[in-house]
Amino acid sequence: MRALVLEEKLKLSLRDIDLPLDLGPRDVKIAIHTVGVCGSDVHYYTHGRIGPFVVNAPMVLGHEAAGTVVEIGAEVKSLKVGDRVCMEPGIPDLTSKASKLGIYNVDPSVTFWATPPVHGCLTPYVVFPEAFTYKLPENVSFAEGAMVEPFAIGMQAAAKARIVPGDTALVIGAGPIGIMVALAALAGGCSRVYVSDLVNEKLAIAGQYDGIVPVNIRETDLKARIAADTDDWGVDIVFEASGSPRAYDGIFNFVRPGGTIVFVGLPVEPIALDIVAASAKEVKMETVFRYANVFDRALSLIASGKVDLKPLITGVYSFEDSIAAFERAASGNPNDVKLQITLG
Template sequence: MRALVLEEKLKLSLRDIDLPLEVGPRDVRIAIHTVGVCGSDVHYYTHGAIGPFIVKQPMVLGHEASGTVLEIGSEVKNLKVGDRVCMEPGVPDLNSKASKLGIYNVDPSVTFWATPPVHGCLTPQVVFPAAFTYKLPDNVSFAEGAMVEPFAIGMQAATKAKIVPGDTALVIGAGPIGIMVALAALAGGCSRVYISDLVNEKLAIAGQYDGVIPVNIREHDLKAKIAAETENWGVDIVFEASGSPRAYDGIFNYVRPGGCIVFVGLPVEPIALDIVSASAKEVRMETVFRYANVFDRALALIASGKVDLAPLITGTYDFEESIAAFERAASANPNDVKLQITL
């Protein structure tokens, strides 16, 4: 089948590639409709690796997807041909200790679309396990269905934060994931969420949402801003979603005593963490790696209308324009949040 293939660092091609389409008893075959361009896809394109995950051979990109069921396996009961669906792209070993503990996202043997050496889904058809395929409600578009995957990261972060209704939060970084985290925190019960960044265009997009308060750290001292807004107490929760090493400097200044910091962004290099400041406030620290047991709830929130992700889709490309979509994503246009490709 034709697919968008990352041949090697900085080299993409649209070409035919052999991909398996045999449907097992618990699988479904899906016609892909929409695929989001994720920051990890772009990082593999521009750098050829993310930490220990190195592109050593041609790999099909894409993991944020929606589509239509074309065929079901003999044991599939939850789906039928013609169903509109989205897919949770990480499939664990269901017999692993991680899966039995409910933390299948950290199963060492998980296979995740477009993570070397696993091919992704930027191709007209895929075969995928029915257990990780979710039917889209009638009021959820294919474009929104392809947004469930990145929103699930926000859901995982909000879940790990253990939000109490009325909490206040700060999200550091107004990229796609940062905004998703802010929306998930609001949906989880936060009364207001501050979001900081250096780019006014991204802050303006985040600021469209009621309850999200943008802060440009070129123009405002973030520590002073948070102190003034919280009577020198600090926010209940800080979400670090930028991945920038600079974000860790003074990060414990923003959170209240006994509060929580959730690390969502993944720095490329090791960073220093001020454990003394964390201990002095007894700050609870949580980490996020993908998500587990939240995909269906993320979809339910979108379907309910309580979370509107449509304003975050800032560009749509045809499949034959996939390379142009990735080139645009790699250019880091400040007005872009989420680009999508339709097949």
């Protein structure tokens, strides 16, 4: 099959590649319709690695996907041919200790689309387990279905924050994940969510949503703004979603005593963290790595209409123009949030 293949750092090809399509009894074969371009895909393209995950051989990109079931295994019960679906791209070992604890996202043996050496889904067909394939409601488009995966990260962050209705929050970073986190926090009960960034275009997109307060930190002192709005108390929750080392400098200034910081962004290099500042406020700290047990709930929120992700789709490319989509994503266009590639 043709696929978008990362041959090596900074080299993409749209070419034929042998990919397994053997259908097990509990698997479904899916015709891919829409695939989102994720920041991790772009990072593999531009850097050839993310932490310990290194591209040492050609790899098909893509892990945010929706499509149509075209064949089912003999024991599949919840899906049928013709169903429109989205897929949770990480497949754990269901017998592992992590899976039994309900934290299968950190199962060391998980296979995750487009994470070396596992191929992704930017190809016309994939075979995938029924257990991690979700039927799309009629009112959810393929484009929205392909957004469930990144929104699930926001859902994981909101769950880790243990939001109490009426909480206030700050999200550092107005990229795709930052905005997803802000929307999940609002859906989880936050009354107001500040989103900080350096780029006005991205802040303008975030500011379209009721309950989100965009703050450009080039123009506004974020600490002073938070202090003024909270009577010098601080927000209940801070979500760090930028991955920038600079974001950690003074991060404890924004959160109230006894509040929570959730680390979502992944810095490329190790960073310093002021543990004394955290201890002085007894700040609770949580981390996020992908997601577990939230994918279906993310889909349900989108289907309910309470979370509208359509404004975040800022460009759509055909499969034949996949390389151009990645080149645009790598260019850092300030008006872009989420680019998608359509195969259907």
